[in-house]
Amino acid sequence: MITRIEIDGFKSFLNFVLDVPPFLALVGPNASGKSNLFDALGFVADEITGSGGLLSAGRGLPAEQFHRVARGAPVPGFAVSVEALVAPEPGAVLPIRFDVGAEMVLRIPRSSGAVVSHVAHHLPEELLEFIVEDPEPGVTPRRTVQSWHRYALSPQAMRCRCSPAERGPLAADGRNLAAVLGRMAGSAALADLVADLAGVVPDVVALAPRLDREECAFDLVVDGQGSVPSALLSDGTLRVLGLLTALHDPDHPGTLLVEEIENGVHPRRLGELLRRIRHRIAEPGGDRPFRQVILTSHSPVVVAEGYRTDPDALIFLDTAVRVDPDGDRVSRVTVAKPIQPDGEPGTFVSPRQVRRYLEAAA
Ligand SMILES: Nc1ncnc2c1ncn2[C@@H]1O[C@H](COP(=O)(O)OP(=O)(O)O)[C@@H](O)[C@H]1O
Ligand SMILES: [Mg+2]
Structure with missing residues (x-):
């Protein structure tokens, strides 16, 4: 510190x-x-x-x-x-x-x-x-x-799928967000992250990291809308999600x-x-x-x-x-x-x- x-x-x-x-x-x-x-x-x-x-x-x-x-x-x-x-x-x-x-x-x-x-x-x-x-x-x-992690998160980068090999700390632009969320899947840290995200972005219910044809991807479950793939999320939602992911990552x-x-x-x-x-x-x-x-x-x-x-x-x-x-x-x-x-x-x-x-x- x-x-x-x-x-x-x-x-x-x-x-x-x-x-x-x-x-x-x-x-x-x-x-x-x-x-x-x-x-x-x-x-x-x-x-x-x-x-x-x-x-x-x-x-x-x-x-x-x-x-x-x-x-x-x-x-x-x-x-x-x-x-x-x-x-x-x-x-x-x-x-x-x-x-x-x-x-x-x-x-x-x-x-x-x-x-x-x-x-x-x-x-x-x-x-x-x-x-x-x-x-x-x-x-x-x-x-x-x-x-020390300096973040300049890019919504465009965070929408992308990525390889499971990129499961280190969240990259400066957030491009490996899906892999980091995949690593956190099922953990208490991910549950805390969702609770914090729901406090800021309305109607968030859950985060669902998944593997799709060997690539990491994730959906955000939104009340009344179901599973929304990362590519469709708003820039602001992705920025808050990226920041909270770095903040909750238990391994880094x-x-x-x-x-x-x-x-x-x-x-x-x-x-x-x-x-x-x-x-x-x-x-x-x-x-x-x-x-x-x-x-x-x-x-x-x-x-x-x-x-x-x-x-x-x-x-x-x-x-x-x-x-x-x-x-x-x-x-x-x-x-x-x-x-x-x-x-x-x-x-x-x-x-x-x-x-x-x-x-x-x-
Ligand atoms: N080598 C330097 N010597 C003096 N001032 C500098 C130097 N490099 C950058 N600056 C000044 O720093 C300012 C930019 O500061 P910056 O930290 O980017 O601002 P902000 O507070 O908006 O983030 C510019 O006005 C620039 O003139
Ligand atoms: Mg500045």
Whole structure:
């Protein structure tokens, strides 16, 4: 379970620190850095598993992952640290910390004797080299980052049949949903999943995974409609089903990173979905498989629900122009603001601001 994220010099982050609870909703304006935070975790995971965090960056070229400045010295490197609690064996909970970073340097032949210096961002990629710190190897770090699952569920992908061999954790786009449900067939976890789904999607009665000509498929049994094959289900139903499947999967505990939770969910049911998700959160080392959820949202329902039930689990991300007094560096950075009744102005969101946010959105 991720407990803390520190980012310095990656994308929109400079000296950014966020303590992460077991359930966290990130809200805030467009381009405030919500997805960048997930990208930073993706970088760490890719580095630890050896798949090359900078080269496999989903958005932008390697050089573009370094914090860009409007004025002043470019940022020559970045560091991302993640602290987590892990339970390598039942009952034993240990803290673990990853420190991963990268430096950008000019590609100068060693024989030239030139001093390698940091460079401006506008240099062509061919001239740049990226030195990535050797992350700690080892089974526990690798297992830990492999338990971080970022979901961008695609209804189209979830409608498809798939091979029974794809019964691992739910894929990022949900394309092996039928196989995961097949693996869960007959389990208590599947019954819980159906109960949660019925709380969000009206008239759901049951889920029926099946094998059809060696392929995994499933039907949703709907009151008054009978068995509806996956291909006919609505986008919203499939998104909620995919998310709940990842959340209930008994064989793959972990941290779910979910973008725009409200996508495809009726606003009246979104609060119920959040309550049901929260109900499934479990810390490592307990009787239940550990389950953490970090989600992003633009929905006032998420703000209202979070503010009402657990203000500590609601963080507003915003941007601010930062002027570095020493280096004369000027850039726009992501800032995290918790909800607090008072404190240093500009570093928190007050209950009055929350009310105004909700009124503006109503
Ligand atoms: N290397 C970078 N340096 C500074 N800002 C960046 C960098 N890469 C992306 N950004 C900024 O991050 C913003 C996108 O953030 P993102 O996390 O996708 O937003 P959202 O909160 O909507 O998910 C863009 O405005 C972009 O300018
Ligand atoms: Mg985003």
